[in-house]
Amino acid sequence: MKNQNPTEEEVLSEKIALFRKKPVLFPQKFSQDTGKKQAVSFFRVGSEFVSAIIASVLLGLGVDAIFETQPFGILGFFIMGSIAGFLNIFRILRKMNDESASKTENETDAHL
Numbered sequence: 001m002k003n004q005n006p007t008e009e010e011v012l013s014e015k016i017a018l019f020r021k022k023p024v025l026f027p028q029k030f031s032q033d034t035g036k037k038q039a040v041s042f043f044r045v046g047s048e049f050v051s052a053i054i055a056s057v058l059l060g061l062g063v064d065a066i067f068e069t070q071p072f073g074i075l076g077f078f079i080m081g082s083i084a085g086f087l088n089i090f091r092i093l094r095k096m097n098d099e100s101a102s103k104t105e106n107e108t109d110a111h112l
Contacts, residue, residue, distance in 0.1 A: 056081025
């Protein structure tokens with residue numbers, strides 16, 4: 001007959017055994033290569049944001065110079081450039097997330 005009041009060690013052993021049986025939800029293998037790819041990706045995200053703002057500010061300066069509407073051209077184009085930069089970041093990160101999810105699914109299928 002099984003003991004009705006298990007000791008703390010037995011309870012802990014059972015919990016550890018159950019935990020070890022659970023499948024790994026997000027198996028990730030980190031390497032130096034992965035770190036470099038992430039660094040390049042984040043550099044790309046930052047440069048996309050900054051370049052959108054710089055380009056829009058230059059356009060705003062041009063509009064202000066041509067139509068003599070200072071500071072409205074630079075302000076308007078700065079706002080549009082910021083929005084464009086955030087949209088670029090959103091698109092890039094969504095694409096990176098989709099690629100990561102499909103890679104994880106492929107690795108999980110390979111483990112089964």
